[in-house]
Amino acid sequence: MGRQYFMVFMVLLVAVALTGSVSAADTNCEVGVDVKYEYADDNGNINPDIQELTDENGTKINFTRTFDPAANMTKIKFNYQNITNTTKFTVKIRAPGYRELSHTFQLTDYGTVYAAHLSLTMNATDAYKLGREITKKADQILNFTRTGEVLVITTAGTAYYKNQTTEDALEGILNQARGIVSYGKGNLLMLRKTRLDPLDFAFIVRKGNDLILAYFKNASMTPIYTGTVSQNMTLTQYQALQKKLGNDTFPIASLANAWAIGLSADILREAAFHGHVCMGTISGYAMIETLLKYYPATNEFGLPLEGVSYQVIGVPGGSDDDVFIYAMDATPGKRAYVGFNTTEDTNIVGFIRWNSKTKKGTLIIMAYNLQDLISKYKQETGATAVSELKFNAWAVKKLTTSPEALVKILYAFDNLTQDQVNYLMGYEPTKGNTTIAAAGLDLNYILNQTNLINATPSNSSYSTGNLTYGDLKNIGRLAAEKAVELFQAMGINLERDDYQLFVLTSAGYVRLNNQETSPIWDGIYDILGSRLSRKTLLPVHATLWGQLKFDFCLINGTQKIIKSMYYNITSGTLVVQNSSNT
Numbered sequence: 341m342g343r344q345y346f347m348v349f350m351v352l353l354v355a356v357a358l359t360g361s362v363s364a365a366d367t368n369c370e371v372g373v374d375v376k377y378e379y380a381d382d383n384g385n386i387n388p389d390i391q392e393l394t395d396e397n398g399t400k401i402n403f404t405r406t407f408d409p410a411a412n413m414t415k416i417k418f419n420y421q422n423i424t425n426t427t428k429f430t431v432k433i434r435a436p437g438y439r440e441l442s443h444t445f446q447l448t449d450y451g452t453v454y455a456a457h458l459s460l461t462m463n464a465t466d467a468y469k470l471g472r473e474i475t476k477k478a479d480q481i482l483n484f485t486r487t488g489e490v491l492v493i494t495t496a497g498t499a500y501y502k503n504q505t506t507e508d509a510l511e512g513i514l515n516q517a518r519g520i521v522s523y524g525k526g527n528l529l530m531l532r533k534t535r536l537d538p539l540d541f542a543f544i545v546r547k548g549n550d551l552i553l554a555y556f557k558n559a560s561m562t563p564i565y566t567g568t569v570s571q572n573m574t575l576t577q578y579q580a581l582q583k584k585l586g587n588d589t590f591p592i593a594s595l596a597n598a599w600a601i602g603l604s605a606d607i608l609r610e611a612a613f614h615g616h617v618c619m620g621t622i623s624g625y626a627m628i629e630t631l632l633k634y635y636p637a638t639n640e641f642g643l644p645l646e647g648v649s650y651q652v653i654g655v656p657g658g659s660d661d662d663v664f665i666y667a668m669d670a671t672p673g674k675r676a677y678v679g680f681n682t683t684e685d686t687n688i689v690g691f692i693r694w695n696s697k698t699k700k701g702t703l704i705i706m707a708y709n710l711q712d713l714i715s716k717y718k719q720e721t722g723a724t725a726v727s728e729l730k731f732n733a734w735a736v737k738k739l740t741t742s743p744e745a746l747v748k749i750l751y752a753f754d755n756l757t758q759d760q761v762n763y764l765m766g767y768e769p770t771k772g773n774t775t776i777a778a779a780g781l782d783l784n785y786i787l788n789q790t791n792l793i794n795a796t797p798s799n800s801s802y803s804t805g806n807l808t809y810g811d812l813k814n815i816g817r818l819a820a821e822k823a824v825e826l827f828q829a830m831g832i833n834l835e836r837d838d839y840q841l842f843v844l845t846s847a848g849y850v851r852l853n854n855q856e857t858s859p860i861w862d863g864i865y866d867i868l869g870s871r872l873s874r875k876t877l878l879p880v881h882a883t884l885w886g887q888l889k890f891d892f893c894l895i896n897g898t899q900k901i902i903k904s905m906y907y908n909i910t911s912g913t914l915v916v917q918n919s920s921n922t
Contacts, residue, residue, distance in 0.1 A: 366419035471512020524862030526605020620659020629743035680780025701756035805853025816863020837869035
């Protein structure tokens with residue numbers, strides 16, 4: 341009997357092998373996806389993302405995808421068992437600025453492969469349409485594509501539109517402007533508001549010595565104001581502007597005029613975050629520039645000194661507080677900023693340069709005197725009255741040429757001890773367990789410390805470099821190209837506009853040779869399509885004097901693959917690191 345059963349088994353096994361009735365082999369499947377967009381000029385400029393592929397049972401299918409730029413088509417390949425001409429599949433596609441598209445299709449048997457060609461059209465989101473159409477309307481009014489120079493200030497990104505977030509409105513502005521407006525050029529500013537505030541758009545162009553504004557209120561396609569916003573406007577003109585813009589008059593006017601006279605993009609972004617450009621903002625940066633010039637945390641090559649950092653002791657109530665939190669990464673949660681009403685002068689600030697290796701520090705106390713600055717302004721300009729916009733313009737020029745002229749160093753002491761730092765800044769050995777409360781800028785205590793000696797200012801130069809927008813942008817391109825190379829070595833092809841690739845960088849916060857670095861963002865975008873409004877470019881809060889770093893993080897299934905590098909300022913090269921920065 342055993343022999344009979346064995347023979348029957350062998351016959352069945354041969355039959356199964358011949359018919360494939362128990363387990364069919366996987367079938368090669370290929371799908372060409374040709375995506376068109378509602379806005380025709382997005383065709384070829386946006387690489388669609390194949391978010392998901394499922395079968396008719398809702399089971400997710402693993403696939404590989406490649407983008408063919410010559411054919412402007414995305415090709416996906418996968419294997420599937422027991423496929424027929426009636427088997428249905430569903431693909432989900434997304435693209436920045438467009439509504440997610442879900443499409444069900446079938447494949448055709450071509451003998452060696454099952455294949456299909458899909459021609460699909462994606463529709464723009466409401467916010468994206470608004471951003472594009474308002475930018476188009478503003479260009480018709482201001483003709484900024486002819487001059488190639490415009491400033492855009494908007495509440496998009498914070499305010500909601502039709503109960504939805506409005507990053508897509510920023511995408512619309514950027515794509516309609518086609519390079520004239522970019523994050524890297526610093527001419528797209530997000531005015532900080534709440535989600536319940538109106539969705540407003542301000543477009544400003546320079547016309548001779550005048551600045552012309554087209555202001556669109558509450559997502560209206562018709563501007564409520566078109567006219568001057570220049571520092572030279574008359575009182576009547578300012579009142580007309582104020583009647584239309586209300587509380588946003590000074591924020592828009594101050595940012596526009598500061599942009600026109602060349603205030604750097606990183607300071608403009610901080611001012612937009614703060615709400616406007618004012619003497620607190622300008623003087624806060626003047627203090628930082630003066631601090632870095634005379635009491636730096638860097639060596640002669642501009643590299644951060646190991647173990648050296650700053651802590652800030654402020655007096656709440658002045659606009660300069662936001663500057664230190666933003667530009668020095670001195671957030672209260674990190675205990676790098678404390679603020680107490682230890683003096684009636686809200687314009688006085690203490691900086692502690694601390695060396696964690698020597699356990700010694702330098703205490704620098706600075707202040708700015710608004711009335712003294714007004715007197716100096718009148719003396720130098722011959723003005724008899726003070727227009728805040730003109731006063732700001734005068735101060736901004738001082739900030740860019742001689743920042744120390746705007747502030748005064750009251751005291752500078754060396755030999756500060758850990759105990760003295762603990763007294764001023766407070767001491768928290770473990771989170772939530774403060775044993776010493778911060779005293780703040782207690783001048784009576786400071787001036788009675790017998791161990792403190794006068795600090796000698798640095799003789800090292802603190803000059804501004806000569807890197808152009810193109811030079812800085814190229815650093816971003818090189819970093820992105822290096823990332824592509826590193827992933828290719830792993831057998832992974834990075835594709836442009838990939839939603840699963842996140843670029844984290846300190847660019848935009850740190851400076852190179854005292855130059856702001858946001859043009860690097862544009863270089864990264866050119867190669868990878870990573871952008872702030874797409875939530876795939878993530879600027880990491882860092883100090884002005886910090887190191888320029890990059891982390892390229894790819895979400896690959898359940899894996900997170902990170903390639904890291906930093907920019908060596910002395911050699912001008914990118915250095916790849918084995919571990920991530922972030």
